[in-house]
Amino acid sequence: xxxxxxxxxxxxxxxxxxxxxxxxxxxxxxxxxxxxxxxxxxxxxxxxxxxxxxxxxxxxxxxxxxxxxxxxxxxxxxxxxxxxxxxxxxxxxxxxxxxxxxxxxxxxxxxxxxxxxxxxxxxxxxxxxxxxxxxxxxxxxxxxxxxxxxxxxxxxxxxxxxxxxxxxxxxxxxxxxxxxxxxxxxxxxxxxxxxxxxxxxxxxxxxxxxxxxxxxx
Amino acid sequence: xxxxxxxxxxxxxxxxxxxxxxxxxxxxxxxxxxxxxxxxxxxxxxxxxxxxxxxxxxxxxxxxxxxxxxxxxxxxxxxxxxxxxxxxxxxxxxxxxxxxxxxxxxxxxxxxxxxxxxxxxxxxxxxxxxxxxxxxxxxxxxxxxxxxxxxxxxxxxxxxxxxxxxxxxxxxxxxxxxxxxxxxxxxxxxxxxxxxxxxxxxxxxxxxxxxxxxxxxxxxxxxxxxxxxxxxxxxxxxxxxxxxxxxxxxxxxxxxxxxxxxxxxxxxxxxxxxxxxxxxxxxxxxxxxxxxxxxxxxxxxxxxxxxxxxxxxxxxxxxxxxxxxxxxxxxxxxxxxxxxxxxxxxxxxxxxxxxxxxxxxxxxxxxxxxxxxxxxxxxxxxxxxxxxxxxxxxxxxxxxxxxxxxxxxxxxxxxxxxxxxxxxxxxxxxxxxxxxxxxxxxxxxxxxxxxxxxxxxxxxxxxxxxxxxxxxxxxxxxxxxxxxxxxxxxxxxxxxxxxxxxxxxxxxxxxxxxxxxxxxxxxxxxxxxxxxxxxxxxxxxxxxxxxxxxxxxxxxxxxxxxxxxxxxxxxxxxxxxxxxxxxxxxxxxxxxxxxxxxxxxxxxxxxxxxxxxxxxxxx
Numbered sequence: 001x002x003x004x005x006x007x008x009x010x011x012x013x014x015x016x017x018x019x020x021x022x023x024x025x026x027x028x029x030x031x032x033x034x035x036x037x038x039x040x041x042x043x044x045x046x047x048x049x050x051x052x053x054x055x056x057x058x059x060x061x062x063x064x065x066x067x068x069x070x071x072x073x074x075x076x077x078x079x080x081x082x083x084x085x086x087x088x089x090x091x092x093x094x095x096x097x098x099x100x101x102x103x104x105x106x107x108x109x110x111x112x113x114x115x116x117x118x119x120x121x122x123x124x125x126x127x128x129x130x131x132x133x134x135x136x137x138x139x140x141x142x143x144x145x146x147x148x149x150x151x152x153x154x155x156x157x158x159x160x161x162x163x164x165x166x167x168x169x170x171x172x173x174x175x176x177x178x179x180x181x182x183x184x185x186x187x188x189x190x191x192x193x194x195x196x197x198x199x200x201x202x203x204x205x206x207x208x209x210x211x212x213x214x215x216x217x
Numbered sequence: 218x219x220x221x222x223x224x225x226x227x228x229x230x231x232x233x234x235x236x237x238x239x240x241x242x243x244x245x246x247x248x249x250x251x252x253x254x255x256x257x258x259x260x261x262x263x264x265x266x267x268x269x270x271x272x273x274x275x276x277x278x279x280x281x282x283x284x285x286x287x288x289x290x291x292x293x294x295x296x297x298x299x300x301x302x303x304x305x306x307x308x309x310x311x312x313x314x315x316x317x318x319x320x321x322x323x324x325x326x327x328x329x330x331x332x333x334x335x336x337x338x339x340x341x342x343x344x345x346x347x348x349x350x351x352x353x354x355x356x357x358x359x360x361x362x363x364x365x366x367x368x369x370x371x372x373x374x375x376x377x378x379x380x381x382x383x384x385x386x387x388x389x390x391x392x393x394x395x396x397x398x399x400x401x402x403x404x405x406x407x408x409x410x411x412x413x414x415x416x417x418x419x420x421x422x423x424x425x426x427x428x429x430x431x432x433x434x435x436x437x438x439x440x441x442x443x444x445x446x447x448x449x450x451x452x453x454x455x456x457x458x459x460x461x462x463x464x465x466x467x468x469x470x471x472x473x474x475x476x477x478x479x480x481x482x483x484x485x486x487x488x489x490x491x492x493x494x495x496x497x498x499x500x501x502x503x504x505x506x507x508x509x510x511x512x513x514x515x516x517x518x519x520x521x522x523x524x525x526x527x528x529x530x531x532x533x534x535x536x537x538x539x540x541x542x543x544x545x546x547x548x549x550x551x552x553x554x555x556x557x558x559x560x561x562x563x564x565x566x567x568x569x570x571x572x573x574x575x576x577x578x579x580x581x582x583x584x585x586x587x588x589x590x591x592x593x594x595x596x597x598x599x600x601x602x603x604x605x606x607x608x609x610x611x612x613x614x615x616x617x618x619x620x621x622x623x624x625x626x627x628x629x630x631x632x633x634x635x636x637x638x639x640x641x642x643x644x645x646x647x648x649x650x651x652x653x654x655x656x657x658x659x660x661x662x663x664x665x666x667x668x669x670x671x672x673x674x675x676x677x678x679x680x681x682x683x684x685x686x687x688x689x690x691x692x693x694x695x696x697x698x699x700x701x702x703x704x705x706x707x708x709x710x711x712x713x714x715x716x717x718x719x720x721x722x723x724x725x726x727x728x729x730x731x732x733x734x735x736x737x738x739x740x741x742x743x744x745x746x747x748x749x750x751x752x753x754x755x756x757x758x759x760x761x762x763x764x765x766x767x768x769x770x771x772x773x774x775x776x777x778x779x780x781x782x783x784x785x786x787x788x789x790x791x792x793x794x795x796x797x798x799x800x801x802x803x804x805x806x807x808x809x810x811x812x813x814x815x816x817x818x819x820x821x822x823x824x825x826x827x828x829x830x831x832x833x834x835x836x
Contacts, residue, residue, distance in 0.1 A: 032368045039274040040371060051375040161376055165369045169422040172362050
């Protein structure tokens with residue numbers, strides 16, 4: 001089985017936008033891979049005028065939030081770095097136990113790479129500051145800059161969501177058959193760990209399991 | 218038989234696929250389909266048979282869908298869903314839209330197809346079902362791919378521009394000059410070149426459903442900002458001419474009935490009127506509490522909103538979702554697809570369905586919050602009428618330091634406005650009393666006058682002198698205070714109102730008392746007045762006492778100022794201040810003052826039933 005890989009467009013986000021952006025992207029992907037009986041739940045983003053869809057599973061939502069928290073912690077320790085979250089879907093296959101392998105193995109059939117460039121928080125030009133009220137011009141220009149930046153992020157996020165839709169539509173054959181009673185395929189969310197090398201090792205392991213080189217598009 | 222069953226399966230998949238797409242599209246574009254929907258937890262949690270198709274729980278299908286399904290039975294024909302933006306002509310006055318909601322719909326309107334969804338099973342050879350053992354596998358694959366397509370379609374519905382205006386229309390708190398209707402047909406009129414400008418097309422990857430394939434595409438307006446989509450003004454400004462204010466700001470004021478108009482009731486005349494039977498013409502935010510005897514009308518019960526802007530009560534609750542970046546968009550997580558089961562089918566449909574011009578109203582339901590069509594929760598701005606100038610002039614009076622004025626001195630060194638006020642007789646006295654009453658109204662305890670004593674410096678001498686003069690004379694300050702307090706309490710007796718102010722006074726009382734200016738009458742007067750003091754104005758008396766204590770002058774020798782005050786005091790009415798008052802300050806004066814304080818105290822205590830009033834010789 002092929003492992004389809006989708007590298008999503010890189011998003012330049014600020015620290016406080018990470019949670020919303022990741023929730024939006026990860027839930028959208030999972031919704032397209034939750035092929036069991038789902039009750040879709042619309043969620044409006046607070047920072048952007050975008051509505052995304054969740055599959056409505058509470059456990060899934062909780063796990064995704066946990067992963068996002070981990071990612072945010074990592075970002076705080078590694079500021080101003082490009083980061084990547086990998087959402088992988090796999091099948092569990094049993095195999096002959098051997099010295100190096102377990103009884104079961106994961107066959108990854110799809111990987112989504114969410115690329116984020118977390119920018120450093122700009123200097124405080126918050127309108128909440130009393131000083132900005134005194135000096136009108138810098139506050140106004142900062143607000144305009146902020147709103148234009150926000151619009152850009154929103155547009156980029158929309159592009160990413162359309163990219164997901166396009167990918168889901170174009171590639172359907174590799175999706176495994178739906179199991180009875182299963183809402184969504186087994187998935188895994190990986191992110192850079194404390195050291196980048198460990199993250200790289202995870203990638204290599206995954207490649208070995210899938211049996212195909214990572215297809216970068 | 219098995220082949221028939223298999224072919225039936227494909228037809229069923231195609232048929233249900235079209236229905237599901239139609240359900241998703243209408244659910245995300247047409248707010249009026251959500252009207253008259255009632256939720257409860259049971260309906261939300263229930264999984265219907267139709268929900269299980271393609272593993273997407275959307276809730277009850279609108280009945281219109283069933284009609285459409287019946288009409289589009291030929292699965293080989295395309296299903297064209299047009300989402301039409303109906304823009305109402307802008308009226309000259311937005312008030313017309315408000316008072317006649319259908320006016321907007323009845324007027325000329327412009328219709329524009331903002332989205333066109335085309336679902337087609339493209340099968341040149343008809344429904345030739347696959348045969349063999351692979352048929353089942355084939356159907357499963359087809360079914361899986363249909364699920365994937367529907368997922369992506371569902372997501373994309375929320376990303377296209379039309380979703381935003383759908384959410385606007387679905388909002389609770391706003392009405393707009395546009396509406397969204399739909400049209401479903403098996404054919405489509407091609408777009409004109411003009412219409413095609415600004416439109417984009419997206420085609421979902423076809424799902425192979427051998428022998429044919431299922432194709433879904435959408436043509437949509439990339440931006441809707443070119444359309445003049447505006448919210449209608451919910452509440453035209455209305456100037457309330459009979460605004461009378463709230464009792465919380467001025468609890469001592471009375472509220473005249475509507476027939477009396479809006480002018481404030483002055484205390485000297487009537488205090489608080491007894492409530493009349495005439496209902497108020499307009500509600501007030503405080504209507505429930507203050508107006509005794511007036512049954513709260515429906516309008517009054519709607520606190521905070523003029524009745525004319527209220528819609529008729531609906532059978533379900535009215536709640537407003539929180540707002541967010543979308544304006545009135547619902548912020549909470551919502552299960553949008555579980556709120557169907559409307560019977561609303563009045564929309565424009567292509568033939569053979571009957572057209573309908575009914576205005577669609579925002580009926581999007583979220584959770585347990587159904588929408589009202591014209592829910593206005595705002596109150597109109599009000600104008601507070603300025604006090605009549607005549608009345609304000611009444612409080613402007615010559616300086617109290619003018620000895621020729623037959624007027625009462627200001628009771629306390631208050632603001633300059635009050636110091637320059639009310640020095641005429643009797644009208645001046647009346648206006649002075651009104652000041653007192655008004656100021657008493659500002660503070661329920663009636664002590665505001667006295668506590669403001671330290672404010673004005675320039676009158677402190679006068680006041681202190683007056684009071685000290687009163688204290689030092691046989692017309693003791695006790696008398697003076699009691700007189701003034703008695704004057705006030707006198708009015709209390711005469712006032713039949715339930716709500717009265719300690720400083721209520723009457724003209725008659727003032728004029729009567731003004732004639733008493735002899736020393737001989739002081740004692741009897743004191744007795745009479747002392748009787749009156751305790752009746753209702755203990756607060757006033759205490760206030761006067763406190764003021765006296767505060768303004769008590771230091772021991773000094775300054776006779777010039779006292780002469781003036783003594784003359785004034787003669788006209789205070791009833792206070793017999795002896796000419797012997799005109800003497801330099803000595804220890805004797807201080808002792809007299811002390812005695813007066815003691816007498817006052819005793820008087821108060823006697824009235825409270827604890828001590829007999831002791832009369833001491835006043836000199």
